Amino acid sequence: MTTYHFIGIKGTGMSALAQILYDSGEKVQGSDVEKRFFTQAALEEKNIPIYPFSENNIKKDYTVIAGNAFSDEHIEIKEAKRLGVTFYRYHEFLGEWLKQYTSIAVTGAHGKTSTTGLLSHVLSSSFPISYLIGDGTGQGHVDSKYFVFEACEYRRHFLQYEPDYAIMTNIDFDHPDYFTSIDDVFAAFQSMAEQVKKGIIACGDDEQLQQIQAKVPVVYYGFANTNDFQAQNIKETKNGTTFDVFVRNTYYETFTIPMYGNHNVLNALAVIAICHYEGIGAEHMKHLATFTGVKRRFSEKQIYNQILIDDYAHHPREINATIESARKKYPNKSIVAIFQPHTFTRTKAFLQGFADSLSQADHVFLCDIFGSAREETGQLTIDDLQKLINQSSILKLSHTEELKEFADSVLIFMGAGDIQKFQQAYEETLAIK
Structure with a gap:
């Protein structure tokens, strides 16, 4: 039996793929850095071994899958090449694996993870399926009918896939360290569209x-x-959002989702459209109402009168959507945004956009820019963003107790780096027993 060895198994896509192979009856192991990641718990639950990086991890009869974050100079990749083992990059292997199923790729600049999670939840309530979500969650099933997976446009990785269906949530300029313009992003999605085999479900409100x-x-x-x-008659209730769906201008059904904000209604519509296209009945789609969310997407906890939200938002459009959701869910509370920009390239490209979107909050705290190993820092600092936002201040990790003064508020910790450490430090100052 082949052993699959994952180089960088704690990565979100990698850990999900490792879980899928394990659930499908394969022998799986991996290696990574010592630092603990939120993806680790699921791997440990399945007793999937995780080793420190070493060339001794690579054996001649292994199939090796390497995360995209690692260069060809990595010790384990060099050893795999030297031994001549079967070797794949993450997106190459995924492209091969999904050919066994009716595959549904979920792609777009924003909303991929939430939509993948929502679709996986609805389908798995009725069928044996496999799914790979970008929050590190993966599940396989020997008798899977569908394979639902998140497909990322970064570096055009999604062009490794030839899915049966693609859901496209939107096209927006992001990843300024790779894409040169919105036209360049559009060209990537157009190439992806040409590889889809059965049908595309796309947001028609998106001009691109x-x-x-x-x-x-x-x-x-x-x-x-x-x-x-089309979604009509949208109503916010204490349990979430209710809306009517019209199919080609004819009333179809009324649905409820336990989330708030127009972007969540659109994500649910995408799920309803693909299910309808595949002949799946409304009674199965109604499982939308029991979705509990994905990791790091509006993940909430209440401590005293404060609501603490952890969210991956790292683009102006995502920040707007997250603040909108919080306002609709907690109309009587003030909104405090705690934001850590992710990468100098993105901060520079979206400086004014970040300022405009964060200004939707009642108060803003900014954390130092989370730099990336793959870029130059340049002269940019968090002060450049702070100057553009009224009612904003810099938050240091050692002074998170400043957040206590916002007693009856929603605190949204946003970013794609390690913003969680600020939330953790703040919770420690509350000395919860």
Whole structure:
């Protein structure tokens, strides 16, 4: 039996893929740095061995899968090449693996992880399925009918996939360290569209997605009445959001989701559209109402009168959506944004955008920029962003107790780096027994 060895098994995509192979009856192990990651618990629950990096981890009869973060100079990758083992990069292996199933790729600049989680929840309530979510969650099933997976546009990695279906949530300029312009991003999505085999479910309210050309049917969803699937009569309740769905201008069904904000209604519409296209009935789609969310996407806890939210938002559009959700869910509380920009390249490209979106909060705390090993720091500092935002201040890890003064508030910790350490430090100052 082949052993699959994962180089960088704690990465979000890698840990999810490792879990899928394990659940499918394969022998799985991996290696990574000593630092503890939030993806680790699921691997440990399944007793998947995790070793420190060493060339001794690589054996001649292994199949080796390497995370995209590691260069060809990494000690284990060099050893794998020297021994001539079967070797894949993450996205290459995933491209091969999904060919066994009816595959549904979920892609877009924003909303991928939440939509993948929502679709996986709905389908797995009714069928044996496999899914790979970008929050590090993965599940396999020997008899899987569907394979739902998050497909990232960064470095055009998603062009390794030829899925049966693709959900496209939006096209926006992101990853400024790779893409040169919105046109460059669009070109990547257009290339992806040409590889889809059965159908594309796309947000018709997105101007860029309206221009997508494909050889397969494109089904549009959104709020505008030009869409094939349209949400109307949206109402916020204490349990979430209720809305009516019209299919080609004919009332279809009413649905409830336990989330708030227009972006969550759109994500749910995408799920409803793909299920309808595949002939899955509304009674199965109703499982939308029991979705508990994905990791690091509006993850909430209440401590005294404060609501603490952990969110991955690291682009102006995502920050807007997260603050909108918080306002709709907690209309009587003030909103405090604690934001850690991710990478100097992104901070420089979106400096004014960050300032505008964060200004939607009642108060803003900024943490030092989370730098990336793959970029130059330049002259930019967090002070450059702070100057653009009224009612903002810099938050140091050693002074998180400043947040106590916002007693009856929602505190949103946002970022793609290690913003969680600020939340953790703050919780420690509250001395919860």
